[in-house]
Amino acid sequence: MSFAKVRRPATYTCRYSRNSGFSETASAIARRSSNCEIMLNYKITKTVVLLSLIALPGASRCSADDRKQAQEFFRSFCVSCHGMEMAEASLRLDQIDLQRWEDASLLEDIYTAIESRKMPPEEAAKHPESHQANALQKTLGNQLRVLAEKQKPGMLKRLSRIEYQNTVNDVFGTDFSLLGRLPLDNINAGFDNNADNLHLSVVDMETYFNVANRIAESVVSDKPAPRVVVYSTKNTDIDTLSHKDDTNGFAPSLERDSRPLVFASPATQIKINPSVRTSGVYQIVPQGFYITAQFVPGSRTEERLPAVKDVSDSDIDDTPEDGHSMSYFLRKNAGVGQSIVTVIAKNAAWQDFDPSEGFTTRLSSDDTIVLRCNSVKRGGPQRMFCIEKATITGPVYESWPPKTPFYTTYCQDIDASAGNEACRAILKRLALKLFRRPVSDAEMQQISIHAKKEFALGRSIYSGLQAGIRGMLCSPNFLYKQEGASGSLDxxxxxxxxxxxxxxxxxxxxxxxxxxxxxxxxxxxxxxxxxxxxxxxxxxxxAKDYVYQWLDLEKLKIIEPDVSIFTVDEFDLVRDQIKEEPVEFFKEVLSSNLSLQNFIDSEFVMITPELNYIYQIEGHPVAKPSKRPGASKVSPVDYRPKEITSEFSRVTLGENDRYRGGLLSQAGFMLMTTNNGEYTNPFYRGAWVLRSFYGDHLETPADLEIAALSPPTKTETIKQTIDAHRENTSCNSCHRKMDPLGIALENFDVIGRWRDQYTDVSNYTATRQNNGNEAAHSPVDARTVHMDGRAFEGPQGLKNILLEDQDKFFRSFVENMLSYAMARELTFLDRGNLDLLYAQSADTDFRLRDILLAIVSAEYFTRR
Structure with missing residues (x-):
C-alpha cells in the first residue's frame, strides 16, 4: 500500500500544485515585502490531504504484466503510424516508460481512441479482436482511475479574475474594472475557472495585496473632503483639429480679425485639458456666443455681424467616451431657447437640467474635455458657436463621506466617531459575504485585530474598516472557494x-x-x-463568459476588417454588436429552452438594424453608417455615439435567408477567422468549427514550420493554395480534418457578407474607389469533401454535415458545460456522470435550459 505525503496545516500559502504541493508560506512573502504583514494572521484551517493511491473498489494500479500486454497491443496494431519511423501527431507508442503511464491525458486519449474504434483506422493492415481491445481498455481504465483519485482531493479553487471582480462589485456596490490590475489566469486548457490552472505565485499575491489596498481606500474614505477648486479656461487652453479647406462641400471654420477665437464648425473640435488635481465629480459651465452664418459650398463662408448670445441657451450633449473623455455636441435641428441636456452614461436616456447651473461629470487628472458643434445642414443660415471659456468647479459632493452604496448599506447609522464595536459589526456583515459562509468568532477576532490597530493609533472607524477589508480580501477564505476537506460540499x-x-x-x-x-x-x-x-x-x-470562452471570442476585441474592404464608418456601425450577437443568440436559446441543434442551424437570428447592414435579411430594417466630418477610411475621429442603440430582436428567416441561421454565418466568427481582417482563411475557419462543434483541439507540432496562407489572386484560388500545404504529410493529418469545414464557408467574406466571387485584395482599394464595386475575379468554389468521404458544398452543406454528426457536437457541448459548472477539468472518474448527463439531455431533446437544470440538480454537483 502506498500513500502520498500528508501536509500539515500551513500558514497562508500562495501557490499549490499537484506535483509540489504548497511551495511558499505567507511568512516567506512577508520577508519579500513588508506590505504583506496583514496576511500573516490568516491560516488555512483545513489540512490538504492527498488520498491514498488506492482507487475505487475493483480498480488497482496496473501491474508490470498489464503494461507488458498493453505494449504488445501497441506493437501489433499502432507502431506502423506511431513508431520510430513514423510518429503521427508526434506520438510514439513503440515504447511507453513508467513515467508516461502516469500521464493521464495521454492514457485517456488512447482509451478514447480504442473505445470509439477510431484507432487503428479502417485502412490499417491489422485490427484487434474485441477481447484484445477490451483488455487494453480495462488496463487503461484501472490506471486512469488510480491517477484521478490520486490528484483530485487536494484541489483548491481560486476565484478567477472575472469572479473576483464581480464578487467585489456585488459586495460593495461598486463598478470597478479590475481585470487589468489582476494577474492573468493561466488557461492551458478548458475554461478560466478551471481549478487546475488557477495557481498563485509570490508575485501574484503581492499584486492581490495592492489591489485589495486600492479597493479598501476607494470603498471607504478616511480622508477629509478635498478642497473645492475653480478652473477657468483661457484661449491658450483651446485647441482645434485641423481639417481640409473643403469638407463635404462646406467652407472651413470662420476666423475674425477682431478676435483671436476659433469657431466650432464642421470637422472641428475644441479640446480643454483642465488637469484637475483630485478625481471626482465636477461642475462644468461653458460660456460663449454664436453668430449667424451662411455656408457656401466650395468657398469661404460669408460672415454676418454676430448676434451675441449665451451658449447656455442652446442644446449641448454630454457623452462620456471610454468612461472619461467627454464630448459636447449641439443636437441637430435643435432650436435656441431649449434647456441643456446631458447623457451621463453611454447609451443612457436624455436628462434635462437647468442651463444656468451647467452640468456635472466625473473627471480625472488626465481627462480631456472635447467640445464639438454638430448642427450643420446644407444651405440656409447657420448658428456658428464659439466657446470662449468653461468654468470647472469641484470636486463636488452632496455629503462627506460620499453616500456610496457601501455607506448606505453598511454605514448608514454611524459617523467618524463610532468605535471598535460598530466597526466589528460592519466587518462581520462583510465577512459573511466575502467568505460566502458564516464566520466563526475566532475568524472575526483575526479580522478585528487589524481594525483595533487603527483605533489604537487614534484613527477613525473608516481607517479601521479599510484595514479589515484589506485583510479579508487577502484571506484564502476570500480568494479560494471553500469546499471543505471531505468529498461532499456543505x-x-x-x-x-x-x-x-x-x-x-x-x-x-x-x-x-x-x-x-x-x-x-x-x-x-x-x-x-x-x-x-x-x-x-x-x-x-x-451567458457572456461561457460563450466567449466556448467559442474563443477574445480575438474579436482586437481584430478589425481591412478598411479597403469595410470602411471605418461601416465598422463603427457594427463593431460592438458583432461581439454581442453570439451572446444574444445563446441567451435566446437558453431563455426559450431550445435545442442545441439551433447552434448548428436555426429558423431565426438575433439581429439589429445595424447588423442587417451586413446580412441584408429581407423585410427587416437596415441601418446606414454615418459619414462623420473629418472621418476617413483609414483612421476614425472622435464621434458622438448614436442617441439610441438598437435592441437585439428575434427575426424569423425567410426561405432565401435560411443560410443565416445558427452560429456559422455570424459576422464575428467570420471576421476573427481571417488573416488580420484582410482575406478569409479556411484553415482558421475549419479549425474553429472543429474545435467549437466537434470538441477537437488541433495542436501544431512545435518543430513544424508552416507557410502563411496566400490571398486569392486572378490566377490562384484559395483551394489551390491549400493543396500545397497538404503535400507535407505532417500537415495533412490536421488539414484533412479542418480544410473541408473552412472551404465550405468561403461564400462569406471577412465580415460575413455573401459573395459569389473572390476579390483581388491588392486591387481592392483602387477598384472600390473607381466604381464602388468589388473587383470580381475567380468564382468562389465552396465544394469540398469531408475527411470520411462525404461530399458537400457551401454553408448549408456544412450545416447538413454537422446535423448528421450532431451527437458529437452534443457530447462536446455537454462535456464543456459540465466542466464549466464544476469549475475544474473533468477526469476519467467523471465519465459515468458525463454519460448520465448526456442520457438525461437526450431525453429532453438537448434543450439548453434543461441541461443546466440536470447539472445543478444532480448528486455529483454537490461533490468536489
Whole structure:
C-alpha cells in the first residue's frame, strides 16, 4: 500500500500544485515585502490531504504484466503510424516508460481512441479482436482511475479574475474594472475557472495585496473632503483639429480679425485639458456666443455681424467616451431657447437640467474635455458657436463621506466617531459575504485585530474598516472557494457553486438563507433556485463568459476588417454588436429552452438594424453608417455615439435567408477567422468549427514550420493554395480534418457578407474607389469533401454535415458545460456522470435550459 505525503496545516500559502504541493508560506512573502504583514494572521484551517493511491473498489494500479500486454497491443496494431519511423501527431507508442503511464491525458486519449474504434483506422493492415481491445481498455481504465483519485482531493479553487471582480462589485456596490490590475489566469486548457490552472505565485499575491489596498481606500474614505477648486479656461487652453479647406462641400471654420477665437464648425473640435488635481465629480459651465452664418459650398463662408448670445441657451450633449473623455455636441435641428441636456452614461436616456447651473461629470487628472458643434445642414443660415471659456468647479459632493452604496448599506447609522464595536459589526456583515459562509468568532477576532490597530493609533472607524477589508480580501477564505476537506460540499459551498456557475459571483440572500436552513442538498430546491437565478440579470454574466470562452471570442476585441474592404464608418456601425450577437443568440436559446441543434442551424437570428447592414435579411430594417466630418477610411475621429442603440430582436428567416441561421454565418466568427481582417482563411475557419462543434483541439507540432496562407489572386484560388500545404504529410493529418469545414464557408467574406466571387485584395482599394464595386475575379468554389468521404458544398452543406454528426457536437457541448459548472477539468472518474448527463439531455431533446437544470440538480454537483 502506498500513500502520498500528508501536509500539515500551513500558514497562508500562495501557490499549490499537484506535483509540489504548497511551495511558499505567507511568512516567506512577508520577508519579500513588508506590505504583506496583514496576511500573516490568516491560516488555512483545513489540512490538504492527498488520498491514498488506492482507487475505487475493483480498480488497482496496473501491474508490470498489464503494461507488458498493453505494449504488445501497441506493437501489433499502432507502431506502423506511431513508431520510430513514423510518429503521427508526434506520438510514439513503440515504447511507453513508467513515467508516461502516469500521464493521464495521454492514457485517456488512447482509451478514447480504442473505445470509439477510431484507432487503428479502417485502412490499417491489422485490427484487434474485441477481447484484445477490451483488455487494453480495462488496463487503461484501472490506471486512469488510480491517477484521478490520486490528484483530485487536494484541489483548491481560486476565484478567477472575472469572479473576483464581480464578487467585489456585488459586495460593495461598486463598478470597478479590475481585470487589468489582476494577474492573468493561466488557461492551458478548458475554461478560466478551471481549478487546475488557477495557481498563485509570490508575485501574484503581492499584486492581490495592492489591489485589495486600492479597493479598501476607494470603498471607504478616511480622508477629509478635498478642497473645492475653480478652473477657468483661457484661449491658450483651446485647441482645434485641423481639417481640409473643403469638407463635404462646406467652407472651413470662420476666423475674425477682431478676435483671436476659433469657431466650432464642421470637422472641428475644441479640446480643454483642465488637469484637475483630485478625481471626482465636477461642475462644468461653458460660456460663449454664436453668430449667424451662411455656408457656401466650395468657398469661404460669408460672415454676418454676430448676434451675441449665451451658449447656455442652446442644446449641448454630454457623452462620456471610454468612461472619461467627454464630448459636447449641439443636437441637430435643435432650436435656441431649449434647456441643456446631458447623457451621463453611454447609451443612457436624455436628462434635462437647468442651463444656468451647467452640468456635472466625473473627471480625472488626465481627462480631456472635447467640445464639438454638430448642427450643420446644407444651405440656409447657420448658428456658428464659439466657446470662449468653461468654468470647472469641484470636486463636488452632496455629503462627506460620499453616500456610496457601501455607506448606505453598511454605514448608514454611524459617523467618524463610532468605535471598535460598530466597526466589528460592519466587518462581520462583510465577512459573511466575502467568505460566502458564516464566520466563526475566532475568524472575526483575526479580522478585528487589524481594525483595533487603527483605533489604537487614534484613527477613525473608516481607517479601521479599510484595514479589515484589506485583510479579508487577502484571506484564502476570500480568494479560494471553500469546499471543505471531505468529498461532499456543505450547504454554503453548494450555494457558492450555484452562484459562481450561473452568476459568476457570490450567492444572494435567498441562497444564503436556504443554506442556513439546510435545504440546498434537496435537488428539487436547487432546481427551483436555478430557474429563479436564470431570470436574474446576473445570469447575463454566465451567458457572456461561457460563450466567449466556448467559442474563443477574445480575438474579436482586437481584430478589425481591412478598411479597403469595410470602411471605418461601416465598422463603427457594427463593431460592438458583432461581439454581442453570439451572446444574444445563446441567451435566446437558453431563455426559450431550445435545442442545441439551433447552434448548428436555426429558423431565426438575433439581429439589429445595424447588423442587417451586413446580412441584408429581407423585410427587416437596415441601418446606414454615418459619414462623420473629418472621418476617413483609414483612421476614425472622435464621434458622438448614436442617441439610441438598437435592441437585439428575434427575426424569423425567410426561405432565401435560411443560410443565416445558427452560429456559422455570424459576422464575428467570420471576421476573427481571417488573416488580420484582410482575406478569409479556411484553415482558421475549419479549425474553429472543429474545435467549437466537434470538441477537437488541433495542436501544431512545435518543430513544424508552416507557410502563411496566400490571398486569392486572378490566377490562384484559395483551394489551390491549400493543396500545397497538404503535400507535407505532417500537415495533412490536421488539414484533412479542418480544410473541408473552412472551404465550405468561403461564400462569406471577412465580415460575413455573401459573395459569389473572390476579390483581388491588392486591387481592392483602387477598384472600390473607381466604381464602388468589388473587383470580381475567380468564382468562389465552396465544394469540398469531408475527411470520411462525404461530399458537400457551401454553408448549408456544412450545416447538413454537422446535423448528421450532431451527437458529437452534443457530447462536446455537454462535456464543456459540465466542466464549466464544476469549475475544474473533468477526469476519467467523471465519465459515468458525463454519460448520465448526456442520457438525461437526450431525453429532453438537448434543450439548453434543461441541461443546466440536470447539472445543478444532480448528486455529483454537490461533490468536489
Amino acid at each position: 450547504e454554503h459551498a453548494i450555494a457558492a457553486r450555484m452562484s459562481y456557475f450561473l452568476w459568476n459571483s457570490l450567492p444572494d440572500e435567498t441562497l444564503f438563507e436556504l443554506a442556513r436552513q439546510g435545504k440546498l442538498k434537496d435537488p428539487k430546491v436547487r432546481r427551483e433556485q436555478t430557474l429563479r437565478m436564470l431570470q436574474d440579470a446576473r445570469a447575463d454574466r454566465f
